[in-house]
Amino acid sequence: MAKSWVNSAERIGADLHLELTGGPGGRRAALIRALREAVRDGRLPPGTRLPPYRSLAADLGVARNTVADAYAELVAEGWLTARQGSGTRVAPGRAGQSSRAGERGVVRPARHAGQGPLKGAPRARGPRPPHDLRQGTPDASTFPRAAWGTSYRRALQQAPNEVFGPGDPAGRRELREALTEYLARARGVRTGPERIVVCSGFAHALRLLAASGVLRGPLAVEEYGLGFHRDLLAAAGVRTVPLALDEDGARVAELGRERAVLLTPAHQFPTGGPLHASRRVEVVDRMSARGGLLLEDDYDGEFRYDRRPVGAVQGLAPEHVIYIGSVSKSLSPALRLGWMVLPEGRVADVLAAKGEREAWASVLDQLSLADFLRCGAYDRHVRRMRQRYRGRRDRLVAALAERAPHIGVTGVAAGLHAVLRLPPGTEASAVKAAVWQGVALDGLAAFRHPAARTPPVDGLVVGYATPPEHAYGAAVEALCGVLPPEEG
């Protein structure tokens, strides 16, 4: 046990002890193995600066080029990072992977099982797969650091002292006012600040709704959606009932007697279409007739590429819709900020579930987001990202048209992901081929409600926002390589 208390903040300099054991590939390969091992077991913690080529080469008695080659290889593999002026360092989040997993006594199911250092790497932990096309996260390299930093600084300077005391569980009034204005303008949401409750993201919103008693009885959900949300609801005692989808979105005419339904009207997740106008009206009519609620998950409503802006359903019937949004797709999931817009009569229950004081969302981040929205930085960032993602979508569509014209692409009018329709029965093998080729993505089956009754559709869900810009072309290339060939 004593070993785990060793000061792990130690930094290496000339005293990096590596054993170059024999094996295939000579000294260069041995050095790569030794360094990888030192990173893996935590001897080289993240951020550690590695010795210059010259000194490590001298210490080990190898040529300088051998060290340079080894570093370059490990940078390419994601274990190290090299930046102008900052030298070569251990990449963040790489250290202690294997030992930590062992200590925890769990090996998480591998989302990507490729070769080499990627083998068995758990999702948010191990080195990234070479081609990460999983849906769900924006390009992390595009976070608007400077603009966000400006808003944070301004918020920190201008905050009245009481900001640093216990927080209002509804969220800062400044943020709720800024959201009122933004959501009305950008999403057609009708609200006032007093009907907004700030939370830490969509999952937190679902938990609060379940805990508050606002969700009682079974909840209808689209037959394709995030299993994580279904599991979370089940754990909170809310049973989900699948609702079939077609090209017009959820078939709301088939709603059973459920008094609440969770939909993604702007961009069905993951299949990708908007809910048809007539169904938007129909679902709110049904819910108001039975005193029920539509939960509107507007997870990527800002990112629409065609000329048809799809506003929030909430605007049609604010008293029968709970509108839920967050910055997780538009800015970053790292901020942990989201919001609910509630019917007037539900605010008290949700606040009661949230507690006497703000227990979740960072108050300084709330104020920063308020400033970021007010000063126009949010709009600018969304515009910029919309252009970038649109460009990526176009590249994907063009590549598929050229390389795999038999594969249909759907759901590309909006959002951060596309669905590639595959010939029946080919999805599982395409996903397997992708894993082998180092392409991380999910098949539609991963999103299907276990009780769904319509025949399953074969398809791949391709998140085109996730890779950094420079890696995108290669990812699309690799993707084309794993698609099933044309039949017949």
Add this chain to the structure above:
Amino acid sequence: MAKSWVNSAERIGADLHLELTGGPGGRRAALIRALREAVRDGRLPPGTRLPPYRSLAADLGVARNTVADAYAELVAEGWLTARQGSGTRVAPGRAGQSSRAGERGVVRPARHAGQGPLKGAPRARGPRPPHDLRQGTPDASTFPRAAWGTSYRRALQQAPNEVFGPGDPAGRRELREALTEYLARARGVRTGPERIVVCSGFAHALRLLAASGVLRGPLAVEEYGLGFHRDLLAAAGVRTVPLALDEDGARVAELGRERAVLLTPAHQFPTGGPLHASRRVEVVDRMSARGGLLLEDDYDGEFRYDRRPVGAVQGLAPEHVIYIGSVSKSLSPALRLGWMVLPEGRVADVLAAKGEREAWASVLDQLSLADFLRCGAYDRHVRRMRQRYRGRRDRLVAALAERAPHIGVTGVAAGLHAVLRLPPGTEASAVKAAVWQGVALDGLAAFRHPAARTPPVDGLVVGYATPPEHAYGAAVEALCGVLPPEEG
């Protein structure tokens, strides 16, 4: 309903419409009432700059002095703020109080029910009571804005891109490493980064422990403690069993068969003593013998004023203690950052309860705190606050010695609050007198476990950290005025 969608971000200039109705006190009083009402119902949102005396006086046809007097009165009452160069503005958190409470359909129980604008004001919402001596929050005016801003900026600039992607539910490694070093040095905690799980505060930690199954069966708790924690545990299905206290802290020899016990060993909350050394040993012996757990709530362990540093019990038996801390007392509850140090075998369960990705704690705040700890700013802040709070404690003790020498003061060797022991049967009337005099505080009865069996003790819990520095003297003065006179 349309009314609530009016853009509430409107700013007033010359177009502030006020109706000066008749009533007692003439035009000055009428203007005060009208402005107060405009703030209350949200027409004047927080931060709004009021018109200069001259122009409002001209608009309303009153003397400039009348406007100046009205503003001054409302500043004194906390509705407005006046700052050099920034004019008179509506104070933050004042707007829409009454209308919001109404819309929510709840009037929260008044923690302080004084006269005038304070009547029925809910805790974290309404204007502050004139003298806020409630325990639980640090002086919000002392947040180290500049140093925190520096750490945040550095974190934002230096963060690798992956920071802005999905977060590790264990928390950022940088923070867990900084905490490992800090907790070892300052609190005697023995851990490694891989045994720390970041959370959003103590309440979140309790929720995670309950949800993870780490807390199974009944939990022994001190017979005086936070009712909020007991309620939270009850809601999570964990029954609490009271454990008697004496001058040496919790009577751990009287522990029943519970396999877990929650204690505040460094500074019993709220009665104020440290757990005696022999009992520290005894409780970990008992827990290890039965394979049980001590939950160590180290809520204010940094603030010790005597020469006896009381380290964490965790250091005695890391495999049988869950150590829980946060920045809520040391820095601010607004950051929503806390941590658990877990026995090796419990990490996997707690992480599983936390989910696949970080859903709670702001990742940028985590990195900022890591930097803040590493660069020594945290130590400097704690040192500064220790001096300040110690000074306040000394002033309180001196004032009581002079004005109410018959009242015993206990629990003052550490922390941010003191307990004033009252003659039996006088607590309830002292709390009532305090309310009438605008002194917000709680009696010991508010913290007593409903199933406690030892005879109740009369006392007042005085939080001496809460008021800003300039208001502290008057608060102590007012407190002395509400204490029961000497008997006999």
